[in-house]
Amino acid sequence: MTLVLIVDDVPAMAEQYAYDLKRLRGYETLIAKSGRTALESLTRDSVDCVILDLEMPGMDGFEVLRSVERLGLRVPIIVYTGTGDYDRCAQAIRLGAYSFIDKAEPMERVT
């Protein structure tokens, strides 16, 4: 069983990712609405992959990436941004993200 953690403060975004990952691949999902909740989940649950929004209030996606690196957590993290600024995605890759996707991409392509 593959467990994917979706981190986004906008519930609709997280819900649609969770629904489609289950529908298209049969992946189980967890939803975290903030960076801090995501870190708690990562240290507690056996997460296989993370989908992470870079823009969140409080602890944003970049801080989550730094914390994951600092805590020595080994998990592939796919980031996305809704700003259309791919420099931010490149910056996230430098901080250890595995890859990045666009929010507008069809879920079939993402999965």
Added chain:
Amino acid sequence: MKFRTRLLISFGVVVLIPLLVFGLGIRREMSRSVTGQYEERVQALVNVINADIAREGDRIGARLATMKNSLKDDNNFRNVVVRGADRSYVLDYAGNAMRMSGLDFLQIQDDEGRVVSSGHFRNEFDRLGPAVSGTTLVRAATAEGPFLTLVTSDTVYITPSHRFRLVGGIAVDSQFLARLARDPELGVALALPRDSTRSDSGKLVVGPPLTLPYIDATDGPGRVEQARIEITRSSALLTALQRNVNLWFAAAVLVAALAALLLAGWLSTRISEPVEARIAIGDIARQVTHDVKNGLAPLRNVFRHLTQVARDKPAELPEVFAERQGTVESSINYLETLAANYAKLSPQSERKATDVNAVVRETIGPSGSVRTKLAEGLPPVSADALVLRRVIENLLSNAVDSLDGKNGSVTVTTEQGKGIVRIAVSDTGRGMSKAELDKAFNDFYTTKPGGTGLGLSIVRRLVMDSNGSLNVETEPGKGSTFIVEIPVQ
């Protein structure tokens, strides 16, 4: 750091560094000029002293030459020398001749250098006198004590086999030295070998060394040494001069720096306003893109899924629609909230005399959870009541949120200040760190999950639109106080 501040600092550095370099250059040139003038004056005085001493030597030499002629014609002197007649005539000769010629020192020495007659000290008879050649400074003995004299010598033959040397001079005293120093800001002093009585505190020796042959003849013939004539100036004078130069330099730099900073401030404001506006617009555009995508992406995906189901498995459409209805509603709600918040960014206000206490009471309503301390008799302020209400609503909402559902209090206080009315919204909630406070008024900054981060940004704009000011006092763990000041009508 704000763009305007960075620009101001850059301007300051760019203007001040060349100004400082320029100023230091001027100061160095001024010091060099002052020193150069001094050196010229000192050199001129050296030349004058050399000429004066040479002239004094010539005058003494002329008197000795006259004396020599008289002595050659003096039969009494010759009789004593050649025939050994009464020696008292010779012993008194130098005294009389010295007085007649206006000298202060006179010795007649025989061929071996022994004094046969002394004008300034009769008892020197038969002692060895100083062997003077050219203009020389001599320390001579008298009955009253030693004194300094500038002397020259001449030779006289009474007979071809009787040669005598005439040594004559004038006293070198403080008046003599004062005559040498023609410049009122410069002094002249004598430095004799082994002289421990000199005290030059507060004086600086300047200029090249001036030397004169010197013989200490107070106790025997002595030997030729070197005495120095020193040109001095007061160190206090130089210090005062340097202080004046430094003072003017500092004043010039200060005035120039102030002018440069004012200019830099004006320029940075002129330049930064449009740039900051563009940066702010860019930030807002990026944030709007992000927010709209957050609302649209789920809708697009759900719609795409429903279209697919309607095409391939129409029978399952109602079931799938029911499953995805929540996501659609959530997205629509999110977009509606977003639209409402953006609408608040451009308020249309109508300023008129407004009773602050009335607005506060109206905003709080019958709620018992917010305490109030409202000052009586406040003057009306110039503001839009709706705008003021929105400001207080936002601040109250933040204050209540900061309590995190725990026990605590929120208080609204009003009071009158100088030309303003002050509204303070205080809470005993979580407060803010310095880093949080720095970002608190930025658009889209929030610490609330799902928040848009526009609340305080809107408050600040509304207050500024009312010509007011907004300040915050906060401490992590202890709470925050937001202070709004609005000008009175």
